[in-house]
Amino acid sequence: LGLPETAVREGEAPAAAASSAPAAGGPGTELGVVQSPPLVHVLDWMLEQSDNVLAEALARQVALATGKEASFAGASAAMRAELAELGLPADQAELSDASGLSLDNRISPGLLTDLLSLAASGKHPALGGMFGGLPVAGWSGTLKSRFTDPTSNRVGQGLVRAKTGSLTGVNAISGNLITKDGRLLVFAVLADATGETGAARQALDRIAAKLVTCGCQ
Secondary structure, three states: OOOHHHHHHOOOOOOOHHHOOOOOEEEEOOOOOOOOOOOHHHHHHHHHHHHHHHHHHHHHHHHHHOOOOOHHHHHHHHHHHHHHHHHOHHHHHHOOOOOOOOOEEEEEEHHHHHHHHHHHOOOOOOHHHHHHHOOOOOOOOOHOOOOOOHHHHHHOOEEEEEEEEEEOOEEEEEEEEOOOOOEEEEEEEEEEEEOHHHHHHHHHHHHHHHHHHOOOO
């Protein structure tokens, strides 16, 4: 700076500043607290909005809770272990992530309907919480704008609740519905090599709507 050495002198912090600082290792001052919503509300949002990032984060929490690494591999192993513990065929799931974005993921419709049936049975009350988060046809989440056109699909409006899935060439819908005779039915429809997404979704919705009207006699 062009100053002589005698113009610069090392000083000490003002006494007031030094006395106001917390002692090393002592308690600090709490500036604020942020708490997560209850897990069931987080799950509801993830299902309704199809939030892939949140799905991955939840799976890693499952991994940590079961003593596994919070990674893709750890989360995948934890999910398969939970399926097996529930008595479900975990060998029908090849999972590389929890968001469903990996092209290496494989899961059977049978496993999905087995899981949905178990959740609806009441044998594991915590599982039943998933139904509250499933989008309602023509009403909420990723199904808000589906089952609304004046076609035969519209019969499913308000009666179909399902999780959707869409990737390039892959479309799926899984959930539950009320048939015309008032029965609860679980279903899972997965399709690949589907081409145009809009047409694929219409086809899946048509299947779900047909299940509503058939009564499954």
